[in-house]
Amino acid sequence: MAIEERIEENVPLAGLTTLGVGGSARYFLCARDEDDIPAAFRFAEEKGLDTFVLGGGSNLVVSDAGFGGLVVKIDLRGVRFVEPDENGFVIAEAAAGEDWDEFVAECVRRELAGVECLSGIPGSIGGTPVQNVGAYGQEVSETIVRVRCFDRATGEFVELSNAECGFSYRKSIFNTSEKGRYVVTKVTFRLGAGGEPKVVYRDLKEYFDERSSSLTEVREAVLAIRRRKSMVIDAADPNSRSAGSFFKNPIVAAEILGVIAAAEGSDVPSFPAGEGQVKIPAAWLIERAGFAKGYRFGEAGISANHSLAIVNLGRAKAADIFALMNEVRAAVKVRFGIELVPEPVFLGEKAALPQTATEPVV
Ligand SMILES: Cc1cc2nc3c(=O)[nH]c(=O)nc-3n(C[C@H](O)[C@H](O)[C@H](O)COP(=O)(O)OP(=O)(O)OC[C@H]3O[C@@H](n4cnc5c(N)ncnc54)[C@H](O)[C@@H]3O)c2cc1C
Known part of the structure; x- marks a missing residue:
């Protein structure tokens, strides 16, 4: 189906965010395929529209008047784990529209270390490099190897290395120097097979009281601590x-x-x-x-x-x-x-x- 026929009009955005406020998007496309992304931007350019890339809407406040341009919701799917290399590291590739916490749960289930402290953070895989999500002494930049993106400046798909992403506290090139340029379509992580969990943060150390812990226990502890602070999305809370x-x-x-x-x-x-x-x-x-x-x-x-x-x-x-x-x-x-x-x-x-x-x- 041509992209014009798939673009919806006047789509309410509040329900697509965790805060639940704000108006509608004048135009809206759910991108399920990488090729949808350049097509969406061509549509916006032809119509002279501003654009916004939406992930899980968990770091977003939409204004009451809504947005007069095109919102492209990233809904690309697929996760792939590669066998451990000789150094015991597993490469995992996850499409940008996958749910971040489901990915963390799967890594922990496979006993892969590196993202366990980031349990319970809502949003999409593609949203995580944008502000270099972090919690309990761990940041996603510690395990990201590369980020595949659509580059709006050149119209090409590119693979950016960890260094090229320019990560620091809650920052990357995606939300600073190159804001609006790249649309993340896939993130590649390097995870430690059978690795030790990271227990450096005070709340976590106190929770385990110096006792050693498994990746599953750390995930459970992080979720328990986060729930106490209402930092896990829960319709009942x-x-x-x-x-x-x-x-x-x-x-x-x-x-x-x-x-x-x-x-x-x-x-x-x-x-x-x-x-x-x-x-x-x-x-x-x-x-x-x-x-x-x-x-x-x-x-x-x-x-x-x-x-x-x-x-x-x-x-x-x-x-x-x-x-x-x-x-x-x-x-x-x-x-x-x-x-x-x-x-x-x-x-x-x-x-x-x-x-x-x-x-x-x-
Ligand atoms: C209860 C709660 C707890 C949270 N806890 C934490 C925490 O502990 N640590 C932390 O760091 N954050 C936390 N957050 C913030 C949020 O979950 C993260 O920033 C998350 O990574 C945002 O991802 P998202 O897919 O929801 O992005 P969105 O909210 O949809 O978008 C946020 C920004 O990222 C851009 N973006 C999203 N997807 C893409 C993409 N594929 N390509 C290019 N740009 C994109 C958007 O354009 C926008 O600028 C929390 C939020 C909530 C509601």
């Missing part, structure tokens, strides 16, 4: 109706810690983040700025189980989410002089979206 962590943990000059500690009269939690820099948990800043867990602001709120998640209490509009976001950012700025940077992507016409800094400014 209203606190999980979110876009995950709403703000990145700010990275600031180490001297700032002392200034904040003196002003607050207490220690400030922090983690090393490269030379002369530290990462401060945004959750701590938000709580100290006066937003307790369970704080309500109209139909939006702070999760009762995690101060870093903004939740849709049921009937929220995108405007409610943005209003609470602005209130939190303003309070943190006034108290600490730190600009919190939102983690989710905002989709909509520019005028309908809040303007936010792209980097923390101290």
